[in-house]
Amino acid sequence: MTSTTSSITQLLKTHFGYDSFKPNQEAIINDVLSGKDTLAIMPTGGGKSLCYQLPALAKEGTALVISPLIALMKDQVDALRANGITAAYYNSSQPEEEQQHVLQQLTKGELSLFYVAPESLPNLRHTISTITLNLIAVDEAHCISAWGHDFRPAYTKLGSLKQEFPQIPIIALTATADKATQDDISKQLNISHAKKHLASFDRQNLFLDVRPGQSRIKQILKFLGPRGAQSGIIYCLSRKSTEKLAQKLKQAGYKAKAYHAGLSPEDRANIQEDFVNDTTPIIVATIAFGMGIDKSNVRWVIHYNMPKNIEGYYQEIGRAGRDGLKAHTLLFYSYADVIQLRRFTEGTATEEFQLAKLERMQHYAEALSCRRKALLNYFGEHLTKDCGYCDVCQNPPKYVDGTVIAQKVCSAVARVKEQEGVTMIVDVLRGAKNAQVFDKGYQHIKTYGAINNVSWNDLQQYIIQLINLGVLEVYFHENGRLVLTPLAKAILFEGQNIQLAHTEDVKALKDAKTTKVTKNDSLFEQLRNKRSAIAAEKNVPAYIIFSDASLKDMIKKQPTTIKAFADISGVGKAKLESYAEPFIDVIKTYKAQQKPKVDTYQQTLQLYTQGMPVEDISKERDLSLNTIYSHLLKLHLEDKLSLNLNEFVTDEELSKVKTASKTLNHPEGLKPYYLHFEETIPYWKLKFALTMLEDQEK
Template sequence: METTTQLHKFELLKTHFGYDKFLPNQEEIINNVLDQKDTIAIMPTGGGKSLCFQLPALALKGTAIVISPLIALMKDQVDALKANGISAAFFNSSQPSEEQQEVLKNLQNGKLKLLYVAPESLPQLNFILNSIEISLFAVDEAHCISSWGHDFRPAYTQLKRLKEQFPSVPLIALTATADRPTREDIAAQLAIPNAKTFIASFDRPNLYLDVRPGQNRNKQILNFLAKRGKQSGIIYCLSRKSTEKLAATLKSKGYVAEAYHAGLTSEERSTIQDNFVNDRTPIIVATIAFGMGIDKSNVRWVIHYNMPKNIEGYYQEIGRSGRDGLASHTILFYSFADVVMLRKFAEGTETEAYQLAKLERMQQFAEALSCRRKALLGYFGEHITEDCGNCDICKTPPKYFDGTLIAQKVCSAVARLREQEALGMVLDVLRGSQNAQVYDKGYQNIKTFGAAKDISWRNLQQYVIQLLNQGVLQIYFHENGRLLLTPLAKKVLYEGKKVRLANIVQDVETVKTEKASKKRADLFEKLRTLRSKLATELGVPAYIVFSDAALEDMEHKKPRTREEFAEVSGVGEAKLEKYADDFLRIINRYLDNLESNLATHERSYKLFIEEKFSPAEIAIRRGLSEDTVYGHFLKMHQLGNEIDLVQFISSEEIQKVKNAQKKLENPDGLKPYFEYFESEVPYWKIKMGLYL
């Protein structure tokens, strides 16, 4: 049976967070924490991880201690909690000592429901933690504790002491990405071997997954951005130099963009991040360090300029877009040169074999010729049976052709080059390139020189990659990436084995993101302008006031009263009190202006079709008779608008009116009909019956 605390959770959800229902897995995780049990929660970015400890913190007595790795993340979450009327604070090295003392005083006096702290600062709180009531410990970004995780952070290893020091306080560890070895390591390192593990779906259906060949990346990016207006987005590059070059290119084309990398001072990085969070700089070109501490919900796209070194990193980075649940676009540029470079980074490290295995899986994802989402979710052990319909492969499925002749030419070139050359040289020879390297080695004299000159370099490269995936060729990365023939290649060359290759698809845009990128309705822009103004006055990021998803819900529901505004997703009691009047003023003014430009029959029609009001409700709202409202519907139908009049009058009633017309021999006006029916059939029905 549910406890009172658990029944109370729905009230807390609506009152403080403004939601009517939980996201998948949230309720089960919250119940486990409320039952004072240790928990490991693996949930995708945007899946609502924070609520899993924030709501129990409100329901339970005492203060929740949240261990978070980044100062920016703490500040954002504390700002968001305060905006929802929840007492929260953070404690870290960036604060002046007076501010730290104020936080510690409030902690000791039991005035805080949540305290965020960096793992490095936790020992400083030891003397207070023993003297206060702690509701729970939450370890955010828990993969940082594991050497198997992709962001290992040594300071996290001291967290094992929490369970030794406070054995009866429930502990919840949360992360967006953790494979099985990482999950097991988290449980061991935090000393919670009996923790219940919840793995939410890794599917983010609103993200369009797009993988493109790496040629002409800058041109492709500029074409992509041309359709994106002022949308916020992140471009990830592997090197500092690349971030600066690309940011400079974008600026030269009129875009507001900044480079972000470890070579900048902490003040510079903080300013750039602050400008991005507050929508002043919509585009950030960054190394992978950027974004981990940003809770910005309206990032509409993420581009990987280079291939990431593993799927966990890729998944976490694309997860920084579309956290509000709205359609977002992700692009991964893939080239063989990136694979070679990433392999070099991994070689000679302590975990070389592990890193190379992860890189290989990343490469397989990039080269896939079937649904991307199936491949991505399959990596995390989640298997879907249907194609997703929201990736480049599903949008434009590959068409196959008989590629046996191309395969034979490629295999022949590899053989004649004695299996000593890497992909680039093989392509140059096949295309008959007249460059110095080819001529220095005398390769212009071999039989296959120029054998594939009718195929573009880009397409030929993709065909060779397909042959590698099909096992016709193999690559020795540790020997300068030279290509070799496999036993299957010998069957292609000498036994007439057929090879199917996929046509190379040219760049396409998705319908979904195109729709999303169309010019916003006037009302949304007006709401967004108001949100920016309020956020500036309060000194917080715009999404702390309301997310894009909340603004879209306002645009859709068009509330006119405080009661209707309370039904908007993301409006809790604190935000209702703080913002309802300002936003309702904008919405009501917009709707009044809209209606004043419409003819009276158009206004009635709009309320019926768009707002779903009944004719009786329209009459009350507009101060008209129902007879007039039905007359408006008839007029709109006569003007060619789509409205089914048969829903208002039955075929029997129409026949009655037609019979009366014959008996009365085409009388003048409607009054004779009204008298004929002894006032029992209203005028509008007579008018409609005569028309139909």
């Protein structure tokens, strides 16, 4: 098969049921197809697997996929087989008979993809050398690097693959790798000239939320209240904590189980299976849980304790919302967690390095500016605007002009030749008279004592904010030294201004809003039940049949024919043939049971066009004024009613809303405006005003 764009897109639709690629996928696939070694850094849920699965189908021969966990391999193979693709895995847990059958398939050229753990690979080198290999994929490639957060010694032996198969393209994939880890992966795999694809780390569907660590169980129960039977994971530092919290949740009426390394392999496998199949929606676990699970409908992740580094945190929150639908991530932060994590690193070979990463995690938890900016800056990606979808953006602290402070901090970093960490920079700027400063002669530089009127803690917090904002970067692999970014140079030399949160707000982390939870409608539950029944019959996880995103698309389109069902996202040829009819039956039954609804907007329209005042319509229909005005605006926007919006909003009110929009940095929703005006302008009037402002901008 040729590697043209049209043929790859056709394979995507035929086997996986998608009409288009996610960002970066097509470029990565084309590089692999052209025989180039490739390093792909893509966020969880970004579609890494397709980057080697599609080339494997497009090229003659078999793709060798090196994967770290048995559960992960099984999951991938189950998903591929459900899509009509021949794939198998080989590992030490299989009976010898099964192993031999898989090897026979491999040598006969019957497999498009062959999965193996790095530990099993040495025993299979001879067999692999006899087959037609089309590519080698190294999944979870950060495991090869001592700089990575999941270092695995067996991965370090993979460097010989390039020497043994010099003509075969190697693609290394990971979701979590900072700059040092990326360089180390290329070096260890002997693919130093690999084409690097760094996809955006921004998972826009994840709400980022950090809260103080007091009364955690009480806060968790309140958080879970409106979420019904949604799937979620709670991560704890200790086995004891998982057991205790799972028990508390069960006492409160939730289906929850603890998962940790102290359980027997059989118990762990059963708990994981119950979670995957939606039998147990809540798992309280140590970080050992989740890496091998591709469950797409996890709607929330809670960190009961602060993780030890941002890579681990990012990977764990990445287990939520893999279907692209909205999900909530909640981190509890307390200094007691920091102390405990510091103890864990004492005496380790990489103690200094781990402590630097822990400190950066602490910076994130204490962030007073957009939390998504802080997270993405860590991975070298810089947002220009606040995200509007994190706790800080939705409940911002007071900001002050921090340009002068930023200039002085950046100047100090430059004058110590970017060789020092946060502590030394604070000491230099405050004019500290200690041996560390004097021994290096820093008392003679121009910025020594330049900020001696700010307390040590406050100045440290300002520098942390500058790191989170992407003004400064921390080089962990070089003793945590601070380095200036292009934004720092803009502040120093180009008149760039910067806002910093007032340090008084550091002492009172605010309780964030929770995202609004929409209850599942009955059709979703019926489709979900059908999915569960088919999954149990096939002995595969429910999301292997269809993701929640596919079910939501079914609700939106409600197909009642095979042809219409083929347009559902995630429905390829194999799934269309296997599952279309039972799901169409559910949709047909649901539609037949629905009583025609009286159009509430039409009722409002009839009364309004008859000349009835809005206040009277509100009383007549027993609906609030806000609701009636919302009806009128919707009818106006749909050209079913012609309104002069200026009759509802005065020029003065419109001007106030316009000014507020700039002051609040164009927030999402109406509530920030409502609170800004101290509840003096009703919601409906705000909605009218914002519509008018949008029209003016067009």
